[in-house]
Amino acid sequence: xxxxxxxxxxxxxxxxxxxxxxxxxxxxxxxxxxxxxxxxxxxxxxxxxxxxxxxxxxxxxxxxxxxxxxxxxxxxxxxxxxxxxxxxxxxxxxxxxxxxxxxxxxxxxxxxxxxxxxxxxxxxxxxxxxxxxxxxxxxxxxxxxxxxxxxxxxxxxxxxxxxxxxxxxxxxxxxxxxxxxxxxxxxxxxxxxxxxxxxxxxxxxxxxxxxxxxxxxxxxxxxxxxxxxxxxxxxxxxxxxxxxxxxxxxxxxxxxxxxxxxxxxxxxxxxxxxxxxxxxxxxxxxxxxxxxxxxxxxxxxxxxxxxxxxxxxxxxxxxxxxxxxxxxxxxxxxx
Numbered sequence: 188x189x190x191x192x193x194x195x196x197x198x199x200x201x202x203x204x205x206x207x208x209x210x211x212x213x214x215x216x217x218x219x220x221x222x223x224x225x226x227x228x229x230x231x232x233x234x235x236x237x238x239x240x241x242x243x244x245x246x247x248x249x250x251x252x253x254x255x256x257x258x259x260x261x262x263x264x265x266x267x268x269x270x271x272x273x274x275x276x277x278x279x280x281x282x283x284x285x286x287x288x289x290x291x292x293x294x295x296x297x298x299x300x301x302x303x304x305x306x307x308x309x310x311x312x313x314x315x316x317x318x319x320x321x322x323x324x325x326x327x328x329x330x331x332x333x334x335x336x337x338x339x340x341x342x343x344x345x346x347x348x349x350x351x352x353x354x355x356x357x358x359x360x361x362x363x364x365x366x367x368x369x370x371x372x373x374x375x376x377x378x379x380x381x382x383x384x385x386x387x388x389x390x391x392x393x394x395x396x397x398x399x400x401x402x403x404x405x406x407x408x409x410x411x412x413x414x415x416x417x418x419x420x421x422x423x424x425x426x427x428x429x430x431x432x433x434x435x436x437x438x439x440x441x442x443x444x445x446x447x448x449x450x451x452x453x454x455x456x457x458x459x460x461x462x463x464x465x466x467x468x469x470x471x472x473x474x475x476x477x478x479x480x481x482x483x484x485x486x487x488x489x490x491x492x493x494x495x496x497x498x499x500x501x502x503x504x505x506x507x508x509x510x511x512x513x514x515x516x517x518x519x520x521x522x
Contacts, residue, residue, distance in 0.1 A: 189213045189413035205405050205481070209412025210327045217419040218427060224417040225410065233410040234379040236403065239362035241379075241480050242386025243398040245487045256491060259452050259463070263492050266448040266467055267499070270295050270441040277440050282433045284314065292318040294500045295441050295469025296493060301504060313426055314433075320418040321434035322441070326470040327415060327478060350397025358397055362386050380494055383476070387487060411477055441469040459484065466492035 192212025197204035216222045225233070274293035278284040284292070291305035292315045305315045350358070362382035369381025389395050398404075419427065449464040456463075462484040465475055479489035 189409050189416070193409045193412065205408035205412070209409045210324060210416045213413045213416025214324055214419050217417045218422065218424050222417065224420055225413060229410070230414055231378055233407050233414070235363050235366045235382045236359070236399065236407045237411060237477060238366060238379040238382025239359055239386045240399045240404045240407065241476055241486045241490070242362070242383045243390055244480055245387035245391045247391055247393065256488065259456060260492065260495055262448055262452045263467060263496060264499070266444060267295065267496055270444050270469055273440045273444060274437045277436050278433055281436060284433070285311070288314045291315045291504070292437065294504055295322060296496045296500065301500065313422065314430060316418070317422065317427055317430040318434045318437050322438050323415055323470045325438055326468050326475070349400050350395065354395060354397045355399065358386065358389065358395060361389065383490060408477060408481070438469070445469060462488060465489050
């Protein structure tokens with residue numbers, strides 16, 4: 188199903204077809220109850236391979252840009268706070284949602300962590316899940332189009348030379364070790380981020396210039412689309428349709444803020460607007476990192492911002508909920 192969607196979008200000449208086509212068709216099939224999520228082991232392997240692939244796009248020149256990022260990170264912190272507050276206000280005041288549901292539906296870019304925390308609260312999980320997944324789903328579908336309208340590149344960063352089988356196996360093994368280590372230390376997005384960090388370090392320091400062949404990388408892109416699309420599994424079309432209006436309102440206000448901050452940061456630091464927007468966009472870590480790669484943007488810049496946001500939200504959401512929510516709504520369910 189995911190492959191069919193990717194091939195259809197590729198044949199139609201649409202941007203980022205391997206990811207977007209997979210997400211669109213898989214999401215529709217999930218709502219219809221035709222498919223189920225990928226097995227956990229398959230998902231884990233895909234995330235590790237994606238991390239290795241994304242890391243190959245990092246070069247010494249990329250690392251040189253790190254001096255500009257502290258200002259961008261500070262702006263991201265303000266932007267995320269504004270997005271959470273605006274989304275909460277829209278859902279709470281505009282649609283009359285209860286406090287826990289509005290609160291857990293509002294944090295952008297930490298889907299897995301937020302859903303896990305919300306599941307231990309009194310929040311309506313169908314509402315939280317639809318709003319959170321809607322953001323990722325729509326961003327994956329529309330970011331390439333926005334990048335095209337804004338003059339951004341629509342092709343992936345040119346692949347570095349594919350190494351020998353032994354070199355590639357060593358690169359994958361190193362990435363897998365990094366991913367497993369990060370996962371064991373409970374780092375957010377550990378499998379992919381750990382593999383990405385190891386691969387990026389090896390490429391940035393010139394230790395290797397190898398890259399996964401397209402025959403391996405492209406199926407991983409399609410698989411990630413399936414991972415995003417199957418987030419709709421278990422929800423009925425009626426439930427989703429009933430929540431489209433608040434989901435769209437929350438998405439639009441968060442995206443408008445992300446775009447506004449992107450324009451300001453891009454002008455301030457002389458960075459491509461499309462690159463800053465993908466880094467600030469209220470989407471999932473893995474999907475946005477891959478989107479940066481597919482659009483020929485800097486995956487290290489985008490990845491650093493999404494990891495920082497993921498870490499901050501993962502710690503801030505339960506802390507803020509504990510400090511502000513009524514006892515029954517606290518994430519640990521304590522009384």
